[in-house]
Amino acid sequence: MTRVEVSALDPAVAARLKRNADGLVCAIAQQRGTGEVLMVAWMDDEALHRTLTTGRATYWSRSREEYWVKGDTSGNVQHVHEVRLDCDGDAVLVIVDQTGAACHTGERTCFDADVLLDARNGA
Amino acid sequence: MTRVEVSALDPAVAARLKRNADGLVCAIAQQRGTGEVLMVAWMDDEALHRTLTTGRATYWSRSREEYWVKGDTSGNVQHVHEVRLDCDGDAVLVIVDQTGAACHTGERTCFDADVLLDARNGA
Numbered sequence: 429m430t431r432v433e434v435s436a437l438d439p440a441v442a443a444r445l446k447r448n449a450d451g452l453v454c455a456i457a458q459q460r461g462t463g464e465v466l467m468v469a470w471m472d473d474e475a476l477h478r479t480l481t482t483g484r485a486t487y488w489s490r491s492r493e494e495y496w497v498k499g500d501t502s503g504n505v506q507h508v509h510e511v512r513l514d515c516d517g518d519a520v521l522v523i524v525d526q527t528g529a530a531c532h533t534g535e536r537t538c539f540d541a542d543v544l545l546d547a548r549n550g551a
Numbered sequence: 552m553t554r555v556e557v558s559a560l561d562p563a564v565a566a567r568l569k570r571n572a573d574g575l576v577c578a579i580a581q582q583r584g585t586g587e588v589l590m591v592a593w594m595d596d597e598a599l600h601r602t603l604t605t606g607r608a609t610y611w612s613r614s615r616e617e618y619w620v621k622g623d624t625s626g627n628v629q630h631v632h633e634v635r636l637d638c639d640g641d642a643v644l645v646i647v648d649q650t651g652a653a654c655h656t657g658e659r660t661c662f663d664a665d666v667l668l669d670a671r672n673g674a
Contacts (some may be wrong), residue, residue: 463586468642511668514661519591521662538637539644545634
């Protein structure tokens with residue numbers, strides 16, 4: 429779907445956002461309970477609005493240039509429990525219940541496969 | 552310190568990074584054990600190299616345009632335990648032991664103060 433120019437996002441929230449040059453804030457999805465960091469994606473005002481009001485994590489896909497309701501294609505949905513804005517307004521933490529794999533590769537999280545350092549193992 | 556043009560970052564790692572237009576990847580700091588998401592910041596190749604080799608989380612400060620060893624000013628250091636690269640190479644997850652507050656406001660995390668949605672409380 430084409431990008432929404434005027435979002436219904438609460439103006440009081442919109443006023444606190446510090447968007448990048450593309451009008452986006454960084455969104456981190458975290459599993460409720462376990463605390464797993466599942467993935468990082470991006471939201472414009474409308475994606476944040478939908479995430480806050482529909483209960484389904486919704487992102488702006490930079491590659492496909494469309495709204496992306498996580499799980500609509502894969503079935504691996506994210507049910508939203510909490511959303512928190514960071515101190516400088518350029519990132520949101522989205523606490524979700526993730527169905528199945530968060531990563532398009534089939535891994536549980538997008539950070540499972542490529543370990544650059546692990547102090548326990550000397551990786 | 553001025554930005555390093557040619558980093559000593561392992562070329563095999565550097566080849567997997569997908570940097571933004573400013574040459575940066577997104578870095579999420581997470582507390583070891585509790586799983587708290589502490590903050591979001593940015594790294595260039597050299598900041599990642601230092602994070603991987605010094606045991607201290609090191610970022611590129613976009614506002615100050617300098618390397619920023621977390622805690623050098625505040626004392627609230629981050630000792631690095633794990634570093635993981637995500638599936639598309641544009642974000643790293645840094646598992647740390649955070650001393651004191653991660654946020655410059657004095658809050659434990661940068662996501663503590665501004666709750667946009669809390670399904671438990673209807674916030």
